[in-house]
Structure formats: C-alpha cells, structure tokens
Amino acid sequence: xxxxxxxxxxxxxxxxxxxxxxxxxxxxxxxxxxxxxxxxxxxxxxxxxxxxxxxxxxxxxxxxxxxxxxxxxxxxxxxxxxxxxxxxxxxxxxxxxxxxxxxxxxxxxxxxxxxxxxxxxxxxxxxxxxxxxxxxxxxxxxxxxxxxxxxxxxxxxxxxxxxxxxxxxxxxxxxxxxxxxxxxxxxxxxxxxxxxxxxxxxxxxxxxxxxxxxxxxxxxxxxxxxxxxxxxxxxxxxxxxxxxxxxxxxx
Amino acid sequence: xxxxxxxxxxxxxxxxxxxxxxxxxxxxxxxxxxxxxxxxxxxxxxxxxxxxxxxxxxxxxxxxxxxxxxxxxxxxxxxxxxxxxxxxxxxxxxxxxxxxxxxxxxxxxxxxxxxxxxxxxxxxxxxxxxxxxxxxxxxxxxxxxxxxxxxxxxxxxxxxxxxxxxxxxxxxxxxxxxxxxxxxxxxxxxxxxxxxxxxxxxxxxxxxxxxxxxxxxxxxxxxxxxxxxxxxxxxxxxxxxxxxxxxxxxx
Numbered sequence: 001x002x003x004x005x006x007x008x009x010x011x012x013x014x015x016x017x018x019x020x021x022x023x024x025x026x027x028x029x030x031x032x033x034x035x036x037x038x039x040x041x042x043x044x045x046x047x048x049x050x051x052x053x054x055x056x057x058x059x060x061x062x063x064x065x066x067x068x069x070x071x072x073x074x075x076x077x078x079x080x081x082x083x084x085x086x087x088x089x090x091x092x093x094x095x096x097x098x099x100x101x102x103x104x105x106x107x108x109x110x111x112x113x114x115x116x117x118x119x120x121x122x123x124x125x126x127x128x129x130x131x132x133x134x135x136x137x138x139x140x141x142x143x144x145x146x147x148x149x150x151x152x153x154x155x156x157x158x159x160x161x162x163x164x165x166x167x168x169x170x171x172x173x174x175x176x177x178x179x180x181x182x183x184x185x186x187x188x189x190x191x192x193x194x195x196x197x198x199x200x201x202x203x204x205x206x207x208x209x210x211x212x213x214x215x216x217x218x219x220x221x222x223x224x225x226x227x228x229x230x231x232x233x234x235x236x237x238x239x240x241x242x243x244x245x246x247x248x249x250x251x
Numbered sequence: 252x253x254x255x256x257x258x259x260x261x262x263x264x265x266x267x268x269x270x271x272x273x274x275x276x277x278x279x280x281x282x283x284x285x286x287x288x289x290x291x292x293x294x295x296x297x298x299x300x301x302x303x304x305x306x307x308x309x310x311x312x313x314x315x316x317x318x319x320x321x322x323x324x325x326x327x328x329x330x331x332x333x334x335x336x337x338x339x340x341x342x343x344x345x346x347x348x349x350x351x352x353x354x355x356x357x358x359x360x361x362x363x364x365x366x367x368x369x370x371x372x373x374x375x376x377x378x379x380x381x382x383x384x385x386x387x388x389x390x391x392x393x394x395x396x397x398x399x400x401x402x403x404x405x406x407x408x409x410x411x412x413x414x415x416x417x418x419x420x421x422x423x424x425x426x427x428x429x430x431x432x433x434x435x436x437x438x439x440x441x442x443x444x445x446x447x448x449x450x451x452x453x454x455x456x457x458x459x460x461x462x463x464x465x466x467x468x469x470x471x472x473x474x475x476x477x478x479x480x481x482x483x484x485x486x487x488x489x490x491x492x493x494x495x496x497x498x499x500x501x502x
Contacts, residue, residue: 008365008369008373010269011363013271014270015269015270015271015274016269016270016271016363017269017270018261018266018267018268018269018365019265019266019267019268019270019273020264020266020267022270023266082365082366082369082372082373083373084369084372084373084377084378084379084380085369085372085379085380086380086381086493087380089372089373089376089377089380090377090380090490090491090492090493091493092377093376093377093485093488093490094377094490094492097485097486097488097490109373109374110372110373110374110376110377111373112262112267112365112369112370112372112373113365113369114269114333114363114364114365115333115366115369118259118333118335118336118363118364118366119363121333121335121336121340121361121363122259122333122334122335122340122360122361122362122363123360123361125340125344125361126335126340126341126343126344126345126361127335128335128336129335129336129337129338129340129341130337130387130393131384131385131386131387131393131398131401132336132384132385133382133383133384133385133405133410134382134383134384134385135382136381136382140494141493141494141495141496142381142382142494142495143495146409146495147382149408150382150408150410153404153405153407153408153410154384154404154408156404157400157401157404157405158397159384159401159404234344234348235348237344237348239341239344239345239348240341241341241345242337242341242342242392243391243392243393244392244393244394244397245392
C-alpha cells in the first residue's frame with residue numbers, strides 16, 4: 001500500500017515553499033496537480049510520474065491520485081498557496097474516507113503552505129493585521145446569493161476583506177456588485193490592494209481605492225484586499241492598525 | 252544605513268518555515284522578537300545580536316529594531332506564523348514611515364509565513380476550504396462590543412470561523428459568549444477543532460462540537476476553528492465541503 005499527502009506549495013516561487021513541503025514532494029514518486037501549478041515546481045518533479053489536468057477536473061485528479069497511492073506509489077497532490085484554503089485538502093480527504101479500508105492508502109497529512117492571501121498582504125505591507133474575512137467570488141459551487149450576503153456581512157462588520165477569484169473571463173460583473181455593497185458601508189477612499197501572480201515571474205502589485213479599484217486589471221490570478229475603516233495608504237504601503245484605539249500609547 | 256525586514260517564521264518547527272524566511276534570518280546581524288518565538292529558532296540566531304522582550308512590549312521592540320537598523324545593522328523582526336496576521340508587520344511599517352528620511356533604514360519587506368490558522372487547519376484535515384472569518388478574542392486593543400458584533404456576523408453568514416487568542420489566564424469568559432452567539436445560528440453538533448501549539452513540541456489536536464468545546468483545555472496558544480453548517484467530522488478529520496451543492500457530480 002502506498003501513501004498520499006496533500007501539499008501547499010506556497011504562492012509561486014520555490015523560495016516561498018516550506019522545507020516540509022519540499023521534502024514531501026522530493027520523497028514522492030507521483031505528483032498530481034493542475035498543470036500550471038506543476039509547472040511552478042518543474043525542477044522538483046523531474047523523474048517522477050506527473051498527473052496533471054486542467055483547472056476544473058479536480059475530482060478526476062483526486063481519483064487518479066488515490067488510485068496511484070492505492071497501487072503502492074508515494075503520491076503528493078499539490079495546491080498553490082495553502083492546500084486548506086480553496087485547495088485540494090478537502091476533496092482528497094472526502095474521497096479517501098469513502099474508500100474500502102483494504103484499498104485505502106496511508107494518509108501523509110495536509111502540509112500547510114503560505115497562502116496567496118499572506119503573500120499578497122506581504123507585498124502590500126500590512127493590510128490585514130486585524131480581524132478579516134475571506135470570500136471567493138466564484139459561483140461555480142456556491143450560489144451567488146450566499147456570496148452576496150457574505151460580502152454584505154463582511155462590509156457591515158468592518159472586516160478587512162480578501163477576495164479570491166475576483167474576476168475571470170466568463171465572470172466579470174461580480175466584483176462590481178461587491179464594490180457597491182462595500183461602498184454602502186465604507187468610504188470610497190478606503191485603500192484596496194490588488195496583487196496578481198504574487199511570488200511569480202509576472203507579479204504585479206497595486207494600491208487603489210474602494211471607489212476606483214474595479215477599473216484596474218483584475219483576473220483569476222489576482223487577489224483583492226479591501227481595507228477596513230482604519231486602513232491607510234502611506235507611500236507604497238497599505239497599513240491597517242492592529243487595534244481600534246484612537247492612538248496607541250507610545251505610537 | 253542598515254536594513255530591516257519583517258519575517259513570519261511559521262507556526263513553530265523550522266520545517267514549516269520557508270526558504271526565504273530562513274535565508275533572511277541567516278543574513279541578519281540582529282534578530283528582534285518575543286522571547287518565546289526567538290527560542291523557536293534558537294539554532295538560527297547563534298552569534299547574532301538578539302533583542303527579545305516580553306509579549307506586551309511590542310512598540311519598544313519595534314523601536315529598538317528600527318534604531319539598530321538605522322545604525323547600520325541588518326535586522327529581522329520575527330513573528331510566529333505569518334507576520335501580517337496579528338503579527339509585527341503593521342507596527343514596524345507604522346513606525347518606519349514616521350522616521351526622518353535621513354534616519355530611515357532600507358526596508359527589506361514583509362516575508363510571509365505559514366499562518367497558525369493554516370497549520371491548525373492542516374492538522375485537523377480540511378476544516379476551512381470555503382469562505383471564512385478570522386477574529387481575535389483579545390480585547391486589549393479592540394472593544395469587546397466590536398468583537399461580539401463580528402462574531403454575530405460571522406455566525407449569521409455561515410462562515411467557517413477561526414478564533415485567535417481564544418482564552419488567556421486573565422480572559423476566560425469571552426469564548427463562552429462567542430459559543431452562545433454561534434449556538435443561536437448553528438447546530439450544537441457542528442464540529443469545532445482546537446489546536447494548541449501547532450508544529451511545536453507540545454502540539455495537541457482535538458475535534459469537539461459547538462455545544463461542548465468550551466469545556467476543553469484552551470489557552471493563548473490555541474486556535475479554535477468553528478465549522479460551517481456543512482462541516483462534518485469523519486474519523487479523525489474535520490472536513491468542510493468546497494461548495495454548497497447538495498451533491499457534487501462525481502463525488
């Protein structure tokens with residue numbers, strides 16, 4: 001019987017991967033993942049069996065991974081960022097627990113990685129720092145009504161808000177609807193950070209405002225971070241204070 | 252003129268640190284951080300100047316770090332987990348931008364790390380997976396009314412919810428108040444994961460329920476993850492499905 005692990009490879013560069021993640025990949029005989037993410041770790045997969053598929057074939061990919069592990073391979077399923085945040089950890093576990101015990105491979109665990117959100121935040125300075133909400137605008141598996149309601153609650157609670165999958169070729173209007181929701185609760189001057197391809201060769205970082213940010217270049221590899229009512233832009237940095245006091249003593 | 256960087260060292264073990272974080276620490280001449288976190292990377296700081304202080308002297312710590320960098324040192328300020336999530340990134344930047352340009356050291360950036368939340372989630376299986384909220388229950392710098400309102404909104408929106416600083420020696424009742432808020436919106440059987448000291452030698456992982464979890468051992472090094480209405484416990488794992496469809500085709 002083989003073994004299967006789920007690994008968060010971090011946002012892009014091998015430099016932003018953890019030692020544990022790299023070792024787990026190096027020890028594997030089979031690497032499974034979305035082609036674009038396998039390409040990010042190309043130098044680690046040489047000589048290994050690679051099962052890569054398109055973005056939407058996740059269930060097939062998991063099944064293939066479990067089958068290989070069942071047949072004796074040491075398998076890693078990779079996600080970009082952290083595998084537990086809109087990644088592959090859940091699907092792998094859901095399918096694993098349904099397998100007959102006789103066929104079920106050993107589970108090597110979910111190896112956490114630096115999330116896309118943490119990578120984007122680091123490039124923007126310190127935009128999170130306080131309580132925050134993370135919402136995916138993809139309505140592929142979640143009804144749009146739920147997404148909208150969540151945006152409303154996030155705006156209402158003055159949460160710093162990170163938006164995953166803010167816009168794709170087929171899905172362009174949602175980000176504008178979310179902007180309108182937030183504008184009912186926060187000033188148009190509120191800083192909004194847009195980071196595309198963090199830690200990758202085409203990395204782009206931009207600070208805009210709640211009133212204007214939807215005019216910018218935003219795609220499926222972008223992460224949008226909307227500041228709370230205390231967030232300020234200072235020079236090239238987006239900074240959210242760590243508290244709600246008018247003035248911290250000593251600051 | 253020296254240089255200052257802010258580094259997220261990850262949740263605990265050097266294994267869960269990124270290559271970039273480790274290199275940045277190795278290149279530094281001065282390491283600044285809360286003593287408990289400096290101890291986690293003891294083998295990396297040998298031969299360096301170490302400025303460690305208690306948990307609540309963060310502003311003093313930042314000033315000392317900036318002064319050293321101003322005087323020519325290569326300084327890293329470390330946070331456990333990710334430096335941008337309740338970490339030191341914000342304070343360092345706030346103080347840096349206020350310095351006279353003549354004294355201001357070069358800024359080496361915020362180097363992201365694996366957050367405590369990602370580490371905890373990995374140990375629990377796949378509890379996050381969908382939209383989520385992160386709230387700190389520490390009322391040191393945030394009024395308790397705001398924290399309560401945010402918990403209410405998180406519960407209402409069926410967000411998976413991660414609680415930082417859930418309980419300390421001096422602050423014991425808040426977690427019970429939050430439990431009551433969530434029980435008004437979610438079933439008492441909702442899985443709740445408690446991870447204490449993730450990736451450290453005293454690591455403890457437990458899955459309880461919304462109705463019962465406050466009876467467990469929870470302290471300032473614990474992270475609590477409350478599942479959404481779809482989260483299930485299967486064996487040793489806490490799994491949140493990635494969507495809201497009754498049944499995903501193929502699953």
